[in-house]
Amino acid sequence: MAFDWFRRRFTEQSQPEAGSEKPTEAAQQPEPAAPEPAPEDYLAFAKAAYANLKAREASQAAPVAAPPPEVASTPAPAEIPRESSAPASVETPVSTPEPEGSQPATPVVEERPAESAPAQPVATPAFFDLAPRAAERLEALEASAIAEPEPVADTLSSPPEASSEAPVEELVFDEGFRWSAEILAAQGRRPEEISAEEISWLQKLRQGLGKTRLNLINQLKALVGRGPIDQDAIEEIEMVLLQADVGIDATERIIQALQKRMREEVLPPEEAVKYLKQQMRQMLTIGDPTFAPQRDRLNVWLIVGVNGAGKTTTIGKIAHVAQGSGYKCLIAAADTFRAAAVEQLKVWGERAGVEVIANPGQNTDPAAVVFDAVMAAQARGTELLLVDTAGRLQNKKNLMEELAKIRRIIDKKAPEATVEALLVLDATQGQNGLRQAQVFAEAAKLSGVILTKLDSTAKGGIALAITQQMHLPIRFIGAGEGLEDLRPFSSYEFVEALLSEY
Numbered sequence: 001m002a003f004d005w006f007r008r009r010f011t012e013q014s015q016p017e018a019g020s021e022k023p024t025e026a027a028q029q030p031e032p033a034a035p036e037p038a039p040e041d042y043l044a045f046a047k048a049a050y051a052n053l054k055a056r057e058a059s060q061a062a063p064v065a066a067p068p069p070e071v072a073s074t075p076a077p078a079e080i081p082r083e084s085s086a087p088a089s090v091e092t093p094v095s096t097p098e099p100e101g102s103q104p105a106t107p108v109v110e111e112r113p114a115e116s117a118p119a120q121p122v123a124t125p126a127f128f129d130l131a132p133r134a135a136e137r138l139e140a141l142e143a144s145a146i147a148e149p150e151p152v153a154d155t156l157s158s159p160p161e162a163s164s165e166a167p168v169e170e171l172v173f174d175e176g177f178r179w180s181a182e183i184l185a186a187q188g189r190r191p192e193e194i195s196a197e198e199i200s201w202l203q204k205l206r207q208g209l210g211k212t213r214l215n216l217i218n219q220l221k222a223l224v225g226r227g228p229i230d231q232d233a234i235e236e237i238e239m240v241l242l243q244a245d246v247g248i249d250a251t252e253r254i255i256q257a258l259q260k261r262m263r264e265e266v267l268p269p270e271e272a273v274k275y276l277k278q279q280m281r282q283m284l285t286i287g288d289p290t291f292a293p294q295r296d297r298l299n300v301w302l303i304v305g306v307n308g309a310g311k312t313t314t315i316g317k318i319a320h321v322a323q324g325s326g327y328k329c330l331i332a333a334a335d336t337f338r339a340a341a342v343e344q345l346k347v348w349g350e351r352a353g354v355e356v357i358a359n360p361g362q363n364t365d366p367a368a369v370v371f372d373a374v375m376a377a378q379a380r381g382t383e384l385l386l387v388d389t390a391g392r393l394q395n396k397k398n399l400m401e402e403l404a405k406i407r408r409i410i411d412k413k414a415p416e417a418t419v420e421a422l423l424v425l426d427a428t429q430g431q432n433g434l435r436q437a438q439v440f441a442e443a444a445k446l447s448g449v450i451l452t453k454l455d456s457t458a459k460g461g462i463a464l465a466i467t468q469q470m471h472l473p474i475r476f477i478g479a480g481e482g483l484e485d486l487r488p489f490s491s492y493e494f495v496e497a498l499l500s501e502y
């Protein structure tokens with residue numbers, strides 16, 4: 001299992017089948033997908049995840065405090081038995097304040113045999129599983145419940161070395177939290193597994209795509225809100241998609257699919273959005289979603305892209321994850337055009353704990369640096385060699401020659417290596433980024449894309465344009481300047497962040 005540390009922490013969720021609406025564990029079985037869990041199940045899940053995180057914070061903030069009441073895990077909505085007509089069998093944790101505007105779910109107490117507690121104790125309290133000693137626990141709980149949530153520094157989501165610099169976000173039970181918890185629940189996660197950094201990641205992704213989402217949703221709602229989708233509506237949806245930087249090819253494909261679906265049946269509004277999500281997810285899923293370096297052999301990842309797209313930062317993030325997953329990793333500073341670029345890469349290498357191979361002279365031949373790095377990698381049994389390359393677009397011919405030369409050196413010196421050429425693309429550049437990508441595609445024999453700056457005002461439609469116009473898979477996404485702000489691309493999460501209703 002490559003990148004298993006990465007997969008364990010961020011990619012446990014099942015990658016949805018292209019057509020499945022909300023991937024649940026059931027979605028991986030041949031049986032028909034489970035019916036959509038009810039909204040109150042998701043609300044109960046979110047409350048449980050929130051209570052669990054607050055309890056974790058409290059126990060970390062007050063090491064001497066009495067250990068939190070022993071709790072057991074409770075089924076996530078996706079696992080809630082289908083025959084259960086009653087709301088989710090989860091008790092609303094008494095210490096979680098009712099978020100304003102939500103209908104407090106009637107606490108449903110399900111007496112469950114003690115053995116339903118997890119075999120091994122959960123690392124941190126999940127939420128209150130009211131087993132036979134319910135009254136006793138409730139009393140203890142009420143005695144220790146916090147009437148009002150005290151704003152507590154959310155130290156869970158930012159790595160310790162960053163928390164001293166970055167402002168600490170408070171963990172609040174707002175709609176962003178509820179949406180993030182629902183996304184994780186729909187992928188089969190359990191409340192007790194949810195970490196604050198996963199919630200914060202999804203919130204950043206949703207915020208970064210907020211502008212595109214609001215445009216898309218508001219305009220789609222206005223269109224489909226007029227009842228069945230007719231030809232006029234189709235043309236207007238076409239405009240909406242093009243404005244969202246989806247690109248011509250992807251737009252045409254979506255419109256054709258909608259028209260075909262419409263010939264089968266009239267589409268009510270919510271079905272139209274659901275169908276749109278399904279189409280987008282299918283279009284975003286190219287190749288093997290579990291992309292990772294192969295173990296016990298040399299993988300060489302050429303990282304290409306224009307200046308400022310986020311190459312150096314992304315190399316630091318990938319090195320950090322690879323190191324954390326137990327890979328022997330090395331970085332080659334082959335962007336010799338700017339001395340500062342080498343220095344900057346060394347800083348990221350230091351942060352990730354990965355050595356950087358560079359040539360001290362300025363403007364040295366990048367191919368020479370790559371030659372040295374490949375020799376060093378082979379001598380050390382390196383598994384992942386990340387090669388930073390120059391991002392100048394000024395002279396396409398030079399760029400192409402330089403990348404082609406680097407590629408020849410690698411193919412000659414390490415014919416056994418698995419080589420990837422990954423284009424780093426700044427998502428805020430929208431269609432402009434695509435034009436840059438096409439230049440690199442010719443020069444570097446690209447095999448994938450890494451979309452960065454999704455936490456800024458990203459033009460989310462660009463992801464569809466990349467897969468449909470360039471036929472390239474999106475391998476990772478970056479949403480922040482920190483070491484942890486990189487995740488494998490999840491078409492499910494991305495489409496939900498792009499078209500979520502709230």
Ligand SMILES: Nc1nc2c(ncn2[C@@H]2O[C@H](COP(=O)(O)OP(=O)(O)OP(=O)(O)O)[C@@H](O)[C@H]2O)c(=O)[nH]1
Nearest residue numbers: 307308309310311312313391452453478479480481
């Ligand atoms: N908000 C945000 N900023 C990012 C992200 N990735 C990179 N950046 C910032 O973008 C700027 C450029 O990042 P670099 O990694 O230096 O970009 P580069 O492609 O290496 O640029 P050159 O070194 O000039 O070739 C820096 O300020 C980064 O902190 C991201 O995911 N989100």
